[in-house]
Amino acid sequence: MTRIQNLIRQGLRFDVLDRGPEDGPVVLLLHGFPQDARCWDEIAELLAAQGLRTLAMDQRGYSQGARPEKVRDYRRAELSADALALADAAGAQQFHLVGHDWGGVLAWDIAQRAPERVSSLTVLSTPHPTALGHALKTPDQVKKSWYIGVFQISALPERLLAGKIGSLTRRAGIPEEASSRYGHRFATAADLRGPINWYRAMFRLDGVTDKDAGNGIITVPTTFVWGKRDPALGRTAAEETEVYVHAPYRFIELDAGHWLPELEAATVTEAILDRITSVGSTGS
Numbered sequence: 001m002t003r004i005q006n007l008i009r010q011g012l013r014f015d016v017l018d019r020g021p022e023d024g025p026v027v028l029l030l031h032g033f034p035q036d037a038r039c040w041d042e043i044a045e046l047l048a049a050q051g052l053r054t055l056a057m058d059q060r061g062y063s064q065g066a067r068p069e070k071v072r073d074y075r076r077a078e079l080s081a082d083a084l085a086l087a088d089a090a091g092a093q094q095f096h097l098v099g100h101d102w103g104g105v106l107a108w109d110i111a112q113r114a115p116e117r118v119s120s121l122t123v124l125s126t127p128h129p130t131a132l133g134h135a136l137k138t139p140d141q142v143k144k145s146w147y148i149g150v151f152q153i154s155a156l157p158e159r160l161l162a163g164k165i166g167s168l169t170r171r172a173g174i175p176e177e178a179s180s181r182y183g184h185r186f187a188t189a190a191d192l193r194g195p196i197n198w199y200r201a202m203f204r205l206d207g208v209t210d211k212d213a214g215n216g217i218i219t220v221p222t223t224f225v226w227g228k229r230d231p232a233l234g235r236t237a238a239e240e241t242e243v244y245v246h247a248p249y250r251f252i253e254l255d256a257g258h259w260l261p262e263l264e265a266a267t268v269t270e271a272i273l274d275r276i277t278s279v280g281s282t283g284s
Contacts, residue, residue, distance in 0.1 A: 006065075007057060009085045013065030016057040016086065020048030025119075026092035027272070029056040030083060032101020032125075033195050034165050034186055035261070036062055039100070039178065042265035043272070050273060052096075055086055059103070061194020062185070074194070074201040080109045084117070093117065096276050100124040100261050102198055111218050120275045121222040124260045124268060125230060127237035128244040130216050135237035144232050151199040158189035158196055165192075174262050221248040223275040225268060227256035248278065 003022065007014040017037045027047055029040040037056035044054040060066050060074060060082055068074075083106055087095050097118050099107030104126030111121045127135070135141040151157050161168075166183020170176065186192050222245045226238040242249050252271055256264050 004055065004086070004089050007082075007086050007089055009082055012060065012063070012068065012082075014057045014059070014063045014082065014086070015065075016055065017044070018053070018055055018090070019044050020053040021051055022053060024048075024051045024053040025276070026087065026090055026095040027052050027054045027276075028083060028087055028092075028095050028097050029054055030097075030099035030103030030106050031056065031059065031062075031261070032099075032103045033198065034169070034182055034192075035101070036182070036185060038181065039261040043098075043261060043269050046265065046269040047272065052276070053090075055090055055092075055095075057082075057086055059083075061197060067194045069193075071197050071200045072204065074197040075204060076106070076109050076201070079198070080106050080113060083110060084114060087117065094119045096120045096122075096272070098122045098124070098272055099126070101126055101258070105129060108218065111220050111222070112216065115219050118220045120279045121218065121220050122225065122268075122272045122275050123222070124225045125227065125233055125258055127224070127226070127233060128216075128218070128241040130244055131237040131240035132233070134240060135234060138234075138236055141234050141236060144234055147232075148199055148202075151196050152203070155189070158192040161186070161192055161196075162189045163187055169259075172259060173257065174259055178262055216244055218245045219247050221275060221279050223250045223252065223271050225252045225254065225260060225271050227254045227258060227260060227264070229256060230258045232258055250275070 004016045004018045007016055031037055031039050036058050040056045047054050060079055094117055097107050104123040107123050108128055111118045165186040166179050169182050170179035224241050260268050
């Protein structure tokens with residue numbers, strides 16, 4: 001295996017962090033909004049110490065060289081295909097999959113599309129999409145998800161959030177180094193357009209309805225980690241998630257908020273390692 005610094009797919013260039021022993025079992029780490037691949041820094045270091053190779057990329061809309069303009073370019077099928085292409089580039093026919101926030105949405109999606117490739121699944125914060133869809137019929141989750149409606153407005157959300165991401169993440173408790181980095185990454189409306197297009201594309205025909213996405217049932221060993229103080233994702237969907245996993249499953253509830261990669265790295269790493277150990281050392 002060789003180290004990957006960039007992934008090229010469909011003419012888009014993705015920045016990649018490839019860490020740990022080159023011959024170790026591969027763990028694919030998918031970040032959320034408004035984060036980047038470095039949200040996994042501490043977790044990746046801990047996993048590498050256990051002999052695992054971690055692959056994390058700045059995803060579509062985040063990497064400077066991977067910012068298509070059209071909303072349809074951010075459909076879930078395309079986003080998941082980016083992640084699978086990264087595993088292909090590493091020569092990982094099978095891999096362990098970890099996702100947080102929007103990265104968690106993709107992790108659920110990939111586990112449905114390509115279960116034969118996913119040795120284990122660990123999702124942080126984001127419940128199974130069907131469970132979340134049911135929860136969105138309740139007043140509590142509707143209240144928590146109000147911003148998704150705002151994000152459907154053309155151009156306005158980017159202008160409102162430009163230059164404010166650093167202070168918003170800092171206020172949420174994310175450490176100064178990471179908050180400053182996020183503030184720099186999302187300094188302008190143009191920087192935010194791609195990431196917010198993920199939200200706009202979620203209401204268009206995508207992986208949830210196409211024939212390759214499966215029937216919503218997860219058939220790979222899964223751990224779901226959720227913070228009971230998460231301001232965006234409530235208990236109803238978190239507890240219903242197990243209904244859609246027809247494989248060994250563990251639900252871990254933390255006394256924490258939403259930003260689990262940055263603020264709960266040790267606990268999250270333990271959960272990932274427990275899930276990987278439960279299925280053996282396959283995934284390389």
